[in-house]
Amino acid sequence: MTNATAMPVPPREGDPEITAEVVADHGLSPEEYERVQRIMGRDPTFTELGVFSAMWSEHCGYKNSKRLLQLLPTKAPWVIQGPGENAGVIDVGDGFALAFKIESHNHPSAVEPYQGAATGVGGILRDIFTMGARPVAVLDSLRFGDLDSGRVRYLFSGVVSGVGDYGNCVGIPNIGGEVQFDRGYEGNPIVNAMCLGLMKHEELITAAATGGGSPLMAVGARTGRDGIHGATFASEELSEDADESSRPQVQVGDPFTEKLLLEASLELIASGAISGIQDMGAAGITSSASEMAGRGGSGVELEMTDVPVREEGMTPYEILLSESQERMLVVAHPGREDEVREILEKWELEAAVIGQVTDDGKFRILENGKVVADIPALPLTDGCPTYEREGKEAEEITALREMDLSEHMIPEGDLTKTFLLVLGSPNVASKQWIYHQYDTTVRTATTVRPGGDSGVVRIRGTNRAVAATTDCNGRFVYLEPRTGALAAVAEAARNLVCVGALPTAITNNLNFGNPLKAHIYYQLRESVLGMRDACSAFETPVTGGNVSLFNETDGKAIYPTPVIGMVGVIDDVSKITRHAFVNAGDDIVLLGTNTGELGGSEYLYVTADLVAGEPPSVDLEGERALQQAVLKMNHEEVLNSAHDCSEGGLVAALAQCALGDGEAPLGIDVAIDEDLRPVVSLFGESQGRILVSVSPENTDQVLALARRYEVPAQKIGTVTAADGGFSMKVRDASLSASMAELADAYFGAIPSIMDAPEGSGS
């Protein structure tokens, strides 16, 4: 590495003077500012301060999470690209590689839900196609407050429209995701978007700037004044008046330009005219240029007056920190700039040379040939201070966890009524209202659509498919972060094996409150440790992800929500299983055990407005055995359906299997006799359980396979015709309802809230 020191740069005319207040406004502590001065060997200019502020924000610099993230397992023979690039990449067989990543857009969505969510999708698509992969699927993982608030309904419908409109327009199918409604997310919605892209191994390209003299080109949309300091904004708490004052920090998306940029980028990569490409995402030109230089061990020099802009009079500071969407930074091979321009012109987009790669290790910015910033590139990207803090559990959470739940184990009134209440809770109910607004079938590859355990897209020209799911129950993590994180990884893996996919790798999105607070840092650390343990046990390394901290409004933090985006591989598409029961007369077999844990359950939330108790424990060995057993059963083709038990417990899972997508419901006749209170058997959310339906002639084989893997298994009943209704006996209690009643509760829940005339809520 070149031992670069900063050259003297006179202050630019019109730039504000740097005072302690200006430094604080840029989100840098006095100690961090001193570090900047040390790196520079002098005071930074205003432009340089802006650059440091963005690169050392949590969003770009991971200063509060990096040391923890280093604890996660990242390697496996099938991992082609681990953390540090635009996206992780794994081998999925037959010469294909899968690029995938998840990213948050929580802060912008809290302020402007439609654009916030839309640009979240746009950003994650660009992260995938800058790897050389064609995006083939998106998933969205969402959290909101309770739907009885008008503000929450506004956020929810805006986010869903934003996710939908952007992906629909670009033409990438949405194959799944999740949503949770809980007052723990009242002020701060969580909007995480995940994208999967496929390529042949040889098509992989990375985002490193190498080769001194290579031209740097800005391609795609022009740079405007939108989203300036979005990265820094995303690294702060929100206050009540944030939605007005912060709006200029939210970007505006243009999916039409994105579609053109996607096609142009893939054509650029295929042409061989470029050696590197990166999205100008968070912190815009600043982060893309400095990160490319950092990865390549080189420097960059950019002329601000050559950057195509939307409006006159933009300062270097504004150009560097703009987060205008649908822009890329490209390193062209010298002499091939015209080829790049021609490809962009075909797609009706612009390309302009804005600088070059240098060998001096500097991030140097010029305005009309005059240097306005001159920063050593490596300390800028890698010298961000990282912190390890003291973590301590909040006392009120210890108290919540230790609460005695026994009074809630006796149902008040009729069990059937309670069941319908839980089934009709938006957390358990059908999410058709959401995914019917998403194009799920474009690209003719979607093999399992949203509504199942995992989404599946086949790989054309092969017998293979890839599956993906996003999971996290924030209540569990809130009550006990390490256990909750274990459960998130375990549930994701169960969702994959239910469709017949081998869990392969994860991308994670750590959504937390303000890590400077000891109890939040505790949640963050414990979650990462849980994730580490589960990912090691399941051999699903972490190949990248995103950290979103400071999700607080007026000091109130969200539930800690480490969302797991897990991908899996299916090597024979003909063996895919789905969650819905298919034949009356099939046996219903429960794999795993009801262990009688009611803590953190939807039942408690719905019936007692309570998030309390010990969250369900996770037995990693048992989970692993269960995964292997289900995959073996899938391979032997003895399962007619498979479904994970999660929110709402066993009874909700049975109802979901019986109802399917509503077109061909079937009934059930189930009896459970175990040493647990009926409420606990029905609604407890114990981990490690999968419900399968089996042709009666295969039941013995399924039970034998379960024994071989030491997975507890029992036949609990049979699938009946729909007119048989939904009938369960649990010890001395019973529950029965018609399938029409179930369908009303399950499919009607969200539409009846969202499509009702406004003014009926708060």
Place this chain on the structure above:
Amino acid sequence: MKVAVITFPGSNCDYDLYKAAQQVGGDATFMWHRERGLAGYDAVLLPGGFSYGDYLRAGAIARMSPIMADVITFANAGGPVLGICNGFQILCESGLLPGALMHNESMKFQSKDVFLRVERADTLFTADYEAGQILRIPIAHGEGNYEADKETLEALESEGRVVFRYVDSSGEKSEGANPNGSWHDIAGITNESGNVLGMMPHPERAMEELLGSTDGIALFTSLVASLQTS
């Protein structure tokens, strides 16, 4: 049989349509909207997507693309033209089909499988179906609510130009079967001569059991067969 699949800026079902044409033996070629000349092609397919981002109005800008002059000439000479989803919208905007596609009644994008009844099995696009056959085909659109003035609707009905109608799974008109509020439950119509078909549902997404339905295949085989016999 040579088939041109036109790609407009923002088309996103062009690849699916190309694959569907190939699956039934069509010799498909992508044509960029700025290319000219359709001589030598036997059929023209306008794909779904969001040409020009649906800005202004779905299909309103794409109809001004250079290739559209050739598509109109091709259609007026009797050449078969199929427009699906955004392709249907472009056909209406260009005047090759009457009426307009308005925002869905729900004002929401709708993506799901719907059921269609084949109203005419004697068109060059539907000969391999039975009249009255019920199809399961995906839709994915925000502006699929077909509207036209009274005379046009009467003409469409009396001339038998409504080719597909939204119905329920038993083939009947019913509440909830029509996903977008389309007048007369119209899902697809032809021009007067029957050589131009526009439809909102996506038959090119219903070509394989693995993906949920094979009910779209017959539309493409009908087209290929009609060209081979003509």
